[in-house]
Amino acid sequence: MDESGGSGQPRSGxxxxxxxxxxxQASTGPAADAPRPGPESPEDPTGPKPTEPGGSTETPQPAxxxxxxxxxxxxxxxxxxxxxxxxxxxxxxxxxxxxxxxxxxPQAHPDPTDDTPSHFGAPSDPETTGAARTxxxxxxxxxxxxxxxxxxxGGLLMGRPFGVPVYVxxxxxxxxxxxxxxxxxxxxxxxxxxxxxxxxxxxxFAVAFYASVLVHELAHTVAALxxxxxxxxxxxxxxxxxxxxxxxxxxxxxxxxxxxxxxxLSLVLSGVFYLAMQTVEPGTVPGVLLGGxxxxxxxxxxxxxxxxxxxxxxxxxxxxxxKITGKPMSGTIAAAWVGRALAVSVLIGLPxxxxxxxxxxxxxxxxxxxxxxxxxxxxxxxxxxxxxAGNSLRMARLREHLPELRARALTRRAVPVxxxxxxxxxxxxxxxxxxxxxxxxDADGQPLSLxxxxxxxxxxxxxxxxxxxxxxxxxxxxxxxxxxxxxxEDLLDALRANPATEYLVVEESGEIYGVLxxxxxERAFVKAMARPS
Numbered sequence: 001m002d003e004s005g006g007s008g009q010p011r012s013g014x015x016x017x018x019x020x021x022x023x024x025q026a027s028t029g030p031a032a033d034a035p036r037p038g039p040e041s042p043e044d045p046t047g048p049k050p051t052e053p054g055g056s057t058e059t060p061q062p063a064x065x066x067x068x069x070x071x072x073x074x075x076x077x078x079x080x081x082x083x084x085x086x087x088x089x090x091x092x093x094x095x096x097x098x099x100x101x102x103x104x105x106p107q108a109h110p111d112p113t114d115d116t117p118s119h120f121g122a123p124s125d126p127e128t129t130g131a132a133r134t135x136x137x138x139x140x141x142x143x144x145x146x147x148x149x150x151x152x153x154g155g156l157l158m159g160r161p162f163g164v165p166v167y168v169x170x171x172x173x174x175x176x177x178x179x180x181x182x183x184x185x186x187x188x189x190x191x192x193x194x195x196x197x198x199x200x201x202x203x204x205f206a207v208a209f210y211a212s213v214l215v216h217e218l219a220h221t222v223a224a225l226x227x228x229x230x231x232x233x234x235x236x237x238x239x240x241x242x243x244x245x246x247x248x249x250x251x252x253x254x255x256x257x258x259x260x261x262x263x264x265l266s267l268v269l270s271g272v273f274y275l276a277m278q279t280v281e282p283g284t285v286p287g288v289l290l291g292g293x294x295x296x297x298x299x300x301x302x303x304x305x306x307x308x309x310x311x312x313x314x315x316x317x318x319x320x321x322x323k324i325t326g327k328p329m330s331g332t333i334a335a336a337w338v339g340r341a342l343a344v345s346v347l348i349g350l351p352x353x354x355x356x357x358x359x360x361x362x363x364x365x366x367x368x369x370x371x372x373x374x375x376x377x378x379x380x381x382x383x384x385x386x387x388x389a390g391n392s393l394r395m396a397r398l399r400e401h402l403p404e405l406r407a408r409a410l411t412r413r414a415v416p417v418x419x420x421x422x423x424x425x426x427x428x429x430x431x432x433x434x435x436x437x438x439x440x441x442d443a444d445g446q447p448l449s450l451x452x453x454x455x456x457x458x459x460x461x462x463x464x465x466x467x468x469x470x471x472x473x474x475x476x477x478x479x480x481x482x483x484x485x486x487x488x489e490d491l492l493d494a495l496r497a498n499p500a501t502e503y504l505v506v507e508e509s510g511e512i513y514g515v516l517x518x519x520x521x522e523r524a525f526v527k528a529m530a531r532p533s
Contacts, residue, residue: 155235155237156168161218161221162221162222164221165233166214166234166235166236167234167235167236168235169236169238171238172236172238176206179205180202180203180205184202191284201285205289210236210241212269212297212300213236213240214234214236215269216241216262216265216300216304217241217242218234219261220243220245220258220261222261223258227250227258230245231243231244232244232246239380239381239384240300252319252322255315255318256316256320259312259315259319260316262304262312263300263301263304263313264301266297266300266301267298267301269293269297274290274294277290307338307342308338308339308341308385309332309335309336309389310339310385310391310392311342314336314392317334317335318332318334319331321335328396332393333393339388340389340390342385343381343382343383343385343386343389344382344386346381347381347382351371351374355374401529401531402487402488402492404524405491405524405525405528408505410520410524411505411514411515412436412515412516412520413433413434413436413514414435414437414439414512415430415433415435415439416438416512417439418441418442418443419448419468419469419470420468421468422467423467425465426451427464437450437502437515438456438469439504439512440469440470447512448470448473448475449470449474449476450474450476450502450503451469451473452501453501459472476504477498479498479500480503481506482495482503482504484505484507492521492525495518495521500518501519502515502518503518
């Protein structure tokens, strides 16, 4: 439910408003307690998932390990010590004027379960958080969300096919060296006359193999773009590649197609290499290379068709369960648990298959080092699958709760102050109005900057009457203006694109609604993720 702001305008040349705010006030003034400043930006809940060979994924995952925020009701009022505050920060008397005028219409309030703390350490009051906001003019900002920017690169930029950047991660060079060494040893048995040149041929094979993985990922990318799903980037890395698709498919049918096209292209490439192998002499360098590429693409296709997340087969299984039950979350849960079972099977079964000779080598030819390498490979693959399955569950829960993150509900009420206003006076006005943020404006009410929470707390109380708010403020940029209508992924994207500790929230009409703290968004995000699905 949206909340509307007040209708008052600050008068030119003064920060006093004409009426008093009648709503309840915070128990302490801004800067009364120790700060709890937020990080520079909320943690990105959408970094890429661990990948599988040739696998695809959507933009991931929320950070784990963060403790949920404490509800204000759990805090003892005694911890704020209002009696210890100086007159500059203590609650003013009833004769103090308010700084904003509440709207004439009934106003809604933010979610009462919101437990974000007050701007400078006092607990949040849902009655004052979402009620009458100060409405100075917003200047040039019209409440539009900041322009979305591409996420940071993940290594060496190789190109932009279909407008999507392709990066090679540093970990690729490690796996390329490993493939060169392993395939070089195989070439020494098949083509001993090559000598040291076998490693050059092996390096060419490693590059060609990852070119095949890139084709696999491009298949996912083209399908996603065809369905209108934005793709942030493609990254080639250790054990394969990843296509970062920013949104979820709208239907189970599209989800199935989007997942299936990758393994399908790998199967097609395997068939192409098989046909090409028929045109060359067996036992030659071209024949060995084509045979290796045929087998490797076949392995990539089969492996990705296994029915467990985060593999493509897991996404296909998710689509099937989604179609049957009508619930995407049910499909995710089923495919994720199958993925975890698959991880255990790989951990135990791959070394057993190798020891039995089922994968090609006679069991008597398998040495101790081979056994260790097989166990290590199985452990790495199992860890990737298990972690990816867990990330898929977290991602599903994130998408389920993202709509709960609304800029309007999380915004802190603010009061406008001019550049020369002493900090003590600005805090008095904010405390009187029950506000939790300060916006520096010019004589015409145009916002210039936001007073930083951490900077306020760093000023000793006895110096606050002689410190102007302009010296503690951060100049506003276009990226620090966000629309009050933003919610969910759009809100997180806007904050990620322009990292800051505070943002000016504006209405579509251009009026100031309040100030959004990155710390408040992060707390709400963690709280939403902690709720059961």
